[in-house]
Amino acid sequence: xxxxxxxxxxxxxxxxxxxxxxxxxxxxxxxxxxxxxxxxxxxxxxxxxxxxxxxxxxxxxxxxxxxxxxxxxxxxxxxxxxxxxxxxxxxxxxxxxxxxxxxxxxxxxxxxxxxxxxxxxxxxxxxxxxxxxxxxxxxxxxxxxxxxxxxxxxxxxxxxxxxxxxxxxxxxxxxxxxxxxxxxxxxxxxxxxxxxxxxxxxxxxxxxxxxxxxxxxxxxxxxxxxxxxxxxxxxxxxxxxxxxxxxxxxxxxxxxxxxxxxxxxxxxxxxxxxxxxxxxxxxxxxxxxxxxxxxxxxxxxxxxxxxxxxxxxxxxxxxxxxxxxxxxxxxxxxxxxxxxxxxxxxxxxxxxxxxxxxxxxxxxxxxxxxxxxxxxxxxxxxxxxxxxxxxxxxxxxxxxxxxxxxxxxxxxxxxxxxxxxxxxxxxxxxxxxxxxxxxxxxxxxxxxxxxxxxxxxx
DNA sequence: TCGTCTCTCACGTTTGAACCGA
DNA sequence: ATCGGTTCAAACGTGAGAGACG
Numbered sequence: 001x002x003x004x005x006x007x008x009x010x011x012x013x014x015x016x017x018x019x020x021x022x023x024x025x026x027x028x029x030x031x032x033x034x035x036x037x038x039x040x041x042x043x044x045x046x047x048x049x050x051x052x053x054x055x056x057x058x059x060x061x062x063x064x065x066x067x068x069x070x071x072x073x074x075x076x077x078x079x080x081x082x083x084x085x086x087x088x089x090x091x092x093x094x095x096x097x098x099x100x101x102x103x104x105x106x107x108x109x110x111x112x113x114x115x116x117x118x119x120x121x122x123x124x125x126x127x128x129x130x131x132x133x134x135x136x137x138x139x140x141x142x143x144x145x146x147x148x149x150x151x152x153x154x155x156x157x158x159x160x161x162x163x164x165x166x167x168x169x170x171x172x173x174x175x176x177x178x179x180x181x182x183x184x185x186x187x188x189x190x191x192x193x194x195x196x197x198x199x200x201x202x203x204x205x206x207x208x209x210x211x212x213x214x215x216x217x218x219x220x221x222x223x224x225x226x227x228x229x230x231x232x233x234x235x236x237x238x239x240x241x242x243x244x245x246x247x248x249x250x251x252x253x254x255x256x257x258x259x260x261x262x263x264x265x266x267x268x269x270x271x272x273x274x275x276x277x278x279x280x281x282x283x284x285x286x287x288x289x290x291x292x293x294x295x296x297x298x299x300x301x302x303x304x305x306x307x308x309x310x311x312x313x314x315x316x317x318x319x320x321x322x323x324x325x326x327x328x329x330x331x332x333x334x335x336x337x338x339x340x341x342x343x344x345x346x347x348x349x350x351x352x353x354x355x356x357x358x359x360x361x362x363x364x365x366x367x368x369x370x371x372x373x374x375x376x377x378x379x380x381x382x383x384x385x386x387x388x389x390x391x392x393x394x395x396x397x398x399x400x401x402x403x404x405x406x407x408x409x410x411x412x413x414x415x416x417x418x419x420x421x422x423x424x425x426x427x428x429x430x431x432x433x434x435x436x437x438x439x440x441x442x443x444x445x446x447x448x449x450x451x452x453x454x455x456x457x458x
Numbered sequence: 459t460c461g462t463c464t465c466t467c468a469c470g471t472t473t474g475a476a477c478c479g480a
Numbered sequence: 481a482t483c484g485g486t487t488c489a490a491a492c493g494t495g496a497g498a499g500a501c502g
Contacts, residue, residue: 052492058491059492190464191465192493206473210492211470211492
């Protein structure tokens with residue numbers, strides 16, 4: 001096994017990790033990630049974010065949009081997103097609140113969405129916010145288009161991975177850091193359950209403009225009238241007032257909430273945010289918020305612990321492999337209302353088994369631009385996966401969020417190891433299934449960390 | 459059989475990229 | 481090469497209906 005490097009934050013460097021710093025050619029210790037439009041995310045989060053998933057794939061709204069800093073400008077990185085279940089429960093919407101409706105269904109194949117720009121230089125990633133607009137969610141387990149597969153009525157949280165890698169072939173053993181944002185947790189649904197979420201979506205999603213109260217009926221009437229008056233249909237006002245930042249970053253969608261915009265949509269957000277904060281109608285009313293319930297059981301759950309504390313400062317950057325209760329000393333709110341800065345906190349280490357180094361990786365390629373999701377196998381060798389998919393050179397890669405799945409290659413450490421904050425364990429991209437102790441519960445983040453992002457050893 | 463819950467699909471509307479002609 | 485108009489695919493939530501389940 002070859003130890004690649006380590007990303008331990010200086011504030012919590014264990015002795016072993018400190019030793020590895022000397023070998024780190026890039027000194028990746030200060031990578032920070034900001035969630036853009038965090039105010040919008042929070043306004044949804046306070047109500048209980050829901051994301052519609054469809055068979056053909058549905059974009060997220062709000063979509064994931066982050067900015068990173070602290071990268072080495074001349075080093076290449078791959079940036080990815082995946083979705084991890086928040087708990088082991090299935091939910092139902094009852095009496096205006098979410099209730100546990102039973103045990104979660106077996107997790108579908110775990111797919112990771114790789115940002116289309118990947119791999120790119122650190123300078124590129126830091127140049128502008130990184131948009132995951134085109135990430136799509138689906139409930140079709142047989143999806144062939146590379147969308148991220150989720151279960152309806154289950155809760156998920158996006159994870160953002162920054163991987164030091166020259167190309168996608170080297171991702172599997174690249175140095176990586178993982179970030180999560182508590183306000184991005186959501187419930188996957190096929191139909192919106194909470195009418196407040198529907199209203200927020202309509203108010204803020206440009207594509208749903210037609211359903212806005214102030215315009216819906218009028219425009220629909222107008223459409224009806226236009227059938228009687230053809231001259232009204234012929235002239236549609238052309239949208240030419242693109243925001244400069246959108247021109248610079250073509251992948252940037254028109255998120256209604258933009259602090260740089262001074263239009264009515266931005267004002268709409270402000271109104272709604274304050275409304276949400278004032279009313280603070282938690283959808284987890286009768287039931288304790290599962291996140292909090294986990295805490296009440298003493299389960300180490302970093303994500304949910306954030307939700308216990310209101311206010312901006314409660315949103316802490318999180319490393320997926322680190323499950324300490326203490327807040328990150330490096331995390332802070334940078335003062336901007338629409339973003340929060342999250343610093344990485346602990347060591348990430350990638351290891352590469354000799355057999356992997358010597359083996360070609362035909363199944364990982366850049367693939368087509370429109371299909372960037374990766375599937376990674378758990379129980380099969382990647383090259384052996386034969387489900388045909390258009391992306392990745394026709395080499396599908398599957399993984400599963402198996403509740404009984406052993407320790408991830410990706411996350412490396414055992415749950416018991418997380419109990420010792422002073423010695424967080426490094427990430428091993430290749431780790432040992434056999435080390436997995438029996439008796440895992442599937443209801444805490446320590447366990448989620450077992451989910452393979454890249455189950456390399458098959 | 460019935461009621462409830464969840465999912466699918468067609469629909470109307472909006473957006474923005476692509477195309478074409480001046 | 482640029483500008484302006486048109487077309488159309490993709491996106492959105494809605495609402496009706498179908499299917500599964502207890």
